[in-house]
Amino acid sequence: MTQSATPLAGKVAVVTGSGQGLGLAYAQELARRGAAVVINDVDQATADAAVASIVDAGGRASAVVAPVGSTETAEALVKGAMDAFGGLDILVNNAGILRDKSLLKMTDEDFDLVILVHLRGTFTCVREAYRYFKDNGVAGRIITIGSPTGQYGNFGQTNYAAAKAGIVGMVRTWALEMKKAGVTVNAVIPVAATAMTKTIPFFAAAVEADEAGEPMPPFFRHDLGFGTAGDVAGLITYLASDDAAGVTGQAIGAGGDRLQLFSHPAPLVTEYKEGGWSYEDLAAEFDGLTEGKLQKCGEVMPALPDDLKPQG
16 A cells, blocks of 8 residues: 555644744654644744744644643633644644652642643643544544653652653543444653753753764664653654554554553552452562562663763
């Protein structure tokens, strides 16, 4: 079967947090593949520049400037798609912020702001998009953005880990609820050079290469599955297309040269004891039952080759 270069022709997409970075890469690729795109950012100039980048390349785009989180913004995004392009077919939930601190230094505000934008913002935007899809008989596509932190945990990211793990949990629930309507919903776990990774010495050689317009070293692209924002955009476009009509409720990782399908949580050990497990039973048997099975927290990185280690 010949694949179309514009599989999203006639489709309309909303991409939250798409003024720059990963979100902009997603929006530009969706537009390149034929979709009209609603850009979302909190800054008017940033949103206008993103729209211009798509229009100047021959695509169609408009902007809704508003912070994601509230129902009012979610409603404005759906209305913006309808007013500008006559409908909505695709929602990509990308908007997010970071407030990284270790537990005892993290304030209520640090926690609440990240939960508001990532978790509640995903909830409100998906609710409004699904309402439109269901009311109008649209077999829509919903793509949420997770993170390795939500899969493995990460030091100093209590708020972010909670939000990203929660997003994957909501996706699994929504896949059940939306199946009858023909709407798919999936989580993408990107691993790419961003403003955040630029501050991490481990990724310095990869970021420097990217900023110089040079290919990232194979160690990063292959061994770590770490690449550019554009490396993730292909998966976003695929999940937004009719070709992915049978894919829903999944968490899929993309980065560099690597694609990963994450498993749903499943028991690693199952043991039974008639009458239940007492403290004495567990104290005597737990280590033996779980030997080699206890899970490590955090993503374990391979050692950097000497020639890629930060200098100085």
